[in-house]
Amino acid sequence: MLWRFDKLTSKIDFVPNHINQFIPSDLESSVGKLDLMGEAPVFFGDDLHASVSNGFHLKPKEFESAIVVGNKTYAIGGFDDPTSNGVRVFDKSTGEWVVPIVLGTKPNAFKGHSMMLLDSDRILIIKHNSKSNDCAWFLEVDTRYVQEQKKKFGSEVVSWSKGVIGDAERPIVISGPSGVGKGTLINMLMKDFPTMFGFSVSHTTRTPREKEENGFHYHFTNRSVMEEEIKAGKFLEFASVHGNLYGTSIEAVEVVADSGKRCILDIDVQGARSVRASSLEAIFIFICPPSFEELEKRLRARGTETEELIQKRLNNAKAELEQGTSGGLFDHILVNDDLEACYERLKEILGLDGSRDATLKTTTEVFALPMEISLSKIDGKIIINSKNADQKIVLDLTSMKGGGPGRTRGLRMYPTSLHIDDDNDENA
Numbered sequence: 001m002l003w004r005f006d007k008l009t010s011k012i013d014f015v016p017n018h019i020n021q022f023i024p025s026d027l028e029s030s031v032g033k034l035d036l037m038g039e040a041p042v043f044f045g046d047d048l049h050a051s052v053s054n055g056f057h058l059k060p061k062e063f064e065s066a067i068v069v070g071n072k073t074y075a076i077g078g079f080d081d082p083t084s085n086g087v088r089v090f091d092k093s094t095g096e097w098v099v100p101i102v103l104g105t106k107p108n109a110f111k112g113h114s115m116m117l118l119d120s121d122r123i124l125i126i127k128h129n130s131k132s133n134d135c136a137w138f139l140e141v142d143t144r145y146v147q148e149q150k151k152k153f154g155s156e157v158v159s160w161s162k163g164v165i166g167d168a169e170r171p172i173v174i175s176g177p178s179g180v181g182k183g184t185l186i187n188m189l190m191k192d193f194p195t196m197f198g199f200s201v202s203h204t205t206r207t208p209r210e211k212e213e214n215g216f217h218y219h220f221t222n223r224s225v226m227e228e229e230i231k232a233g234k235f236l237e238f239a240s241v242h243g244n245l246y247g248t249s250i251e252a253v254e255v256v257a258d259s260g261k262r263c264i265l266d267i268d269v270q271g272a273r274s275v276r277a278s279s280l281e282a283i284f285i286f287i288c289p290p291s292f293e294e295l296e297k298r299l300r301a302r303g304t305e306t307e308e309l310i311q312k313r314l315n316n317a318k319a320e321l322e323q324g325t326s327g328g329l330f331d332h333i334l335v336n337d338d339l340e341a342c343y344e345r346l347k348e349i350l351g352l353d354g355s356r357d358a359t360l361k362t363t364t365e366v367f368a369l370p371m372e373i374s375l376s377k378i379d380g381k382i383i384i385n386s387k388n389a390d391q392k393i394v395l396d397l398t399s400m401k402g403g404g405p406g407r408t409r410g411l412r413m414y415p416t417s418l419h420i421d422d423d424n425d426e427n428a
């Protein structure tokens with residue numbers, strides 16, 4: 001049994017061992033020394049019954065545990081409970097518990113986890129008794145992305161992001177005016193490198209063209225449904241384009257990441273700007289036509305739009321070309337004059353010009369984590385310690401890329417037989 005001090009009821013009592021206890025390494029700096037003197041800085045699962053100030057019942061849920069980040073306490077768990085979204089937040093300054101808007105796909109229910117605060121803006125959660133490819137999750141509580149979403153929603157927001165082990169490449173955002181050839185170039189890439197790229201299937205309220213397939217070219221939907229889903233935080237970005245709503249759902253990007261492929265997004269300039277502001281660290285490529293006349297010729301030759309819609313798209317193309325080429329937003333600007341030459345240049349940018357083996361993929365061996373673990377941090381690396389066996393696994397976050405929404409890539413994880421001296425352990 002462990003003792004705990006309940007700040008809300010001012011009582012000291014005992015915490016059963018099954019309730020996960022972890023005092024995060026960065027906590028001392030984030031809450032200050034006072035909190036660490038005499039009072040347990042972490043509220044444990046069964047502390048949570050203490051406050052019902054905003055009317056909901058705070059009976060602790062099974063396998064729920066909590067962690068302090070600055071002024072707030074995040075209670076995480078209870079995923080089995082259908083009434084829970086898995087996260088509750090206690091704000092010390094208001095004395096209230098709130099259920100936040102939860103973005104990203106939350107992990108499947110798990111029985112036990114250990115947590116650690118990273119950089120005071122995200123919580124690392126390691127699922128007990130899990131596999132290495134599904135054990136590391138991040139709950140972003142104050143990253144730039146989450147701060148923006150808090151402003152947008154005007155309420156408490158958190159965002160889940162799954163840790164992906166290995167060298168996943170940065171997603172690719174391709175923008176450019178309608179008819180410039182984005183789809184044509186993307187199809188060439190997907191055909192030549194089928195195991196390497198996955199297309200982010202957008203949602204749109206426009207009507208399908210002949211031969212367009214729901215779920216493959218787009219998720220065709222209607223405005224009221226899509227607006228509701230936007231409100232619910234399901235979209236990484238969305239924009240009104242040529243009179244219709246288009247958007248990239250967080251799920252669309254996650255599906256590609258989970259297949260181990262590099263995600264390609266075909267979105268307009270407004271969408272690219274939103275993605276740039278998100279924590280999806282993508283490469284941004286803008287495709288230009290050789291001339292406005294050629295753009296018009298291609299749009300007409302495609303034969304998919306009415307004259308009225310062609311005029312609308314051409315009109316919007318002027319602003320898009322101006323914004324796309326005015327600098328800052330895009331990493332690369334390509335002119336799609338000769339299709340083959342443009343495709344070669346695109347491959348070059350993506351490192352597919354033969355300078356490396358494009359079919360080569362980093363394979364990461366999957367292994368099982370111990371049943372019961374604790375976490376510590378040594379030399380910037382997270383050590384996952386087995387509570388019952390002399391087994392340690394290193395989680396190296398130094399090459400970590402991106403973050404919410406969706407996936408945090410570039411994690412390295414390997415079992416180690418090295419003896420780790422607990423005296424140097426920042427968090428024994």
Ligand SMILES: Nc1ncnc2c1ncn2[C@@H]1O[C@H](COP(=O)(O)OP(=O)(O)OP(=O)(O)O)[C@@H](O)[C@H]1O
Pocket residue numbers: 176177178179180181182183184185298299301302336337338339340
């Ligand atoms: N370099 C090129 N030279 C000539 N025609 C081209 C070239 N690239 C693409 N096209 C043609 O231009 C038309 C428009 O291309 P595509 O549909 O790929 O454009 P897009 O940028 O994806 O348009 P949208 O944004 O409307 O989806 C197609 O008929 C395609 O075959």
Ligand SMILES: Nc1nc2c(ncn2[C@@H]2O[C@H](COP(=O)(O)O)[C@@H](O)[C@H]2O)c(=O)[nH]1
Pocket residue numbers: 175176177178182202203206237238239241242246247248266267268269270271272
């Ligand atoms: N902001 C977003 N723009 C998108 C998305 N999906 C497609 N698009 C852009 O819309 C126009 C028109 O496409 P079309 O298929 O109707 O010709 C084009 O510029 C696309 O890049 C999206 O999810 N978000």
